[in-house]
Amino acid sequence: MRQYSKVCCWIYIVIMNNMKTHTQSGFTLFIALVVMSAILLGSMAVADSVWKQLRLSSNHKESSKAFAAANNGIECALYYDLPRFDYFNKDVLGNVSCGQNKSASVSRSVINATTDVFSFSLDFEQGSSAGVTVTKEVTFDSEGDVVSTDTTIESRGYNTSDASARRIERAVRASYTL
Amino acid sequence: MYISTHTQVHTQRKGFSLVEALVSIGIITVAISAATSLVQTSLQSAYVAKARVVTLGLANEGVEYARSLRDNSNTSTASYTAFIDSCTAIKGGCQMDIENGSIVFEMCSRVPNGICGGLSADADNQTDPHAYTTDPNNPPVNRIVTTYPIEDAGETIGVRVVSKVTTKVRGRDDETVLESVLLDIYSYNE
Numbered sequence: 001m002r003q004y005s006k007v008c009c010w011i012y013i014v015i016m017n018n019m020k021t022h023t024q025s026g027f028t029l030f031i032a033l034v035v036m037s038a039i040l041l042g043s044m045a046v047a048d049s050v051w052k053q054l055r056l057s058s059n060h061k062e063s064s065k066a067f068a069a070a071n072n073g074i075e076c077a078l079y080y081d082l083p084r085f086d087y088f089n090k091d092v093l094g095n096v097s098c099g100q101n102k103s104a105s106v107s108r109s110v111i112n113a114t115t116d117v118f119s120f121s122l123d124f125e126q127g128s129s130a131g132v133t134v135t136k137e138v139t140f141d142s143e144g145d146v147v148s149t150d151t152t153i154e155s156r157g158y159n160t161s162d163a164s165a166r167r168i169e170r171a172v173r174a175s176y177t178l
Numbered sequence: 179m180y181i182s183t184h185t186q187v188h189t190q191r192k193g194f195s196l197v198e199a200l201v202s203i204g205i206i207t208v209a210i211s212a213a214t215s216l217v218q219t220s221l222q223s224a225y226v227a228k229a230r231v232v233t234l235g236l237a238n239e240g241v242e243y244a245r246s247l248r249d250n251s252n253t254s255t256a257s258y259t260a261f262i263d264s265c266t267a268i269k270g271g272c273q274m275d276i277e278n279g280s281i282v283f284e285m286c287s288r289v290p291n292g293i294c295g296g297l298s299a300d301a302d303n304q305t306d307p308h309a310y311t312t313d314p315n316n317p318p319v320n321r322i323v324t325t326y327p328i329e330d331a332g333e334t335i336g337v338r339v340v341s342k343v344t345t346k347v348r349g350r351d352d353e354t355v356l357e358s359v360l361l362d363i364y365s366y367n368e
Contacts, residue, residue, distance in 0.1 A: 028198045028199055029201060029202055029205075032201070032203075032205040032206050035206055035209065036205050036206060036208070036209035039210060039213045040212065042213070043212070043213035043220075044216065046216070046217055047217075049220075050221075050223045050224045051220075051223070053223070053227040054224075056227070057227040057228075057230040057231050057234075058230065060231065061234050061354060064234055064356065065355075065356065068241075068358060069357075071358070072358060072359035075359050075360070075361055075363075076359055079335070079336070079361040079363055082363075097329065097330045097335070098336075098338075098361070099338075099359075102328075102329075124357045126355050128357070
């Protein structure tokens with residue numbers, strides 16, 4: 001507000017000086033510049049607001065795609081962890097059939113004597129994808145029998161397969177003990 | 179001497195006023211045309227942004243209809259199986275909507291003389307005035323739900339549901355696609 005009044009004051013002084021000296025040359029030009037600045041400032045404010053709307057709606061759409069991919073990944077891992085398949089307790093690794101790449105192979109890495117990490121990746125429509133890791137941590141009793149198994153499934157969904165600046169990641173995690 | 183100088187100055191000032199006015203008109207014309215173009219582009223973008231929000235919601239709705247059929251498949255298994263079989267890509271997908279409180283789907287190949295999946299805002303809906311409903315006459319938005327059965331060892335274990343919403347925003351095509359994997363978790367017993 002103070003800046004605004006300063007500008008007004010400055011404009012007034014310029015006008016008065018022009019009137020006093022009777023040299024009004026450049027006054028029309030000056031007014032034209034002021035009007036042009038006002039018009040451009042107004043339209044740029046509108047453009048800025050719309051640009052933000054566009055970015056927000058675009059991010060919303062891409063975020064939904066990434067979240068849907070993550071959700072699909074976790075659904076797939078939960079299904080193949082059912083006793084019927086029990087893919088993440090086996091030494092022989094199977095393939096999961098949830099994505100567009102109908103047969104995604106499961107890989108396994110042994111962390112230590114009690115923990116294994118299984119992972120697979122899925123492709124979906126329009127380049128969205130998900131990377132899923134299933135961590136199995138087994139607790140044994142003193143006699144070496146399995147007491148419980150902690151399972152943690154982490155699914156990271158992406159809106160696009162290429163790692164550009166517009167890539168969005170959304171992740172879902174599920175943990176349970178059986 | 180005085181007169182001639184005065185006349186010279188006067189003439190120069192008169193000329194300057196004309197040039198000044200012309201330049202000012204030029205500046206204001208440029209400013210107005212630039213502002214008009216900027217506001218026009220912004221308006222177009224605002225329509226695109228609005229369409230994106232609407233189409234994303236409608237695509238999500240298509241997926242949720244399918245999820246609802248899966249989640250209730252223990253009570254209406256026939257309906258869910260029919261959905262998976264009827265809406266495949268080979269059959270051209272389905273249009274889905276709510277009629278009398280329940281989800282209905284119709285194969286695109288069987289939609290009579292209309293645009294399959296055509297939707298428009300349902301202004302008569304008193305409970306939800308923002309709802310969209312099937313409208314084959316003049317649809318601003320088009321939604322087709324397609325199923326891709328997931329098989330494992332020759333057995334169908336679920337379905338990939340692809341909900342595709344297309345629209346035209348001021349002559350330009352806009353498309354939103356959402357995909358959901360629905361596996362037969364609830365029907366599985368062992």
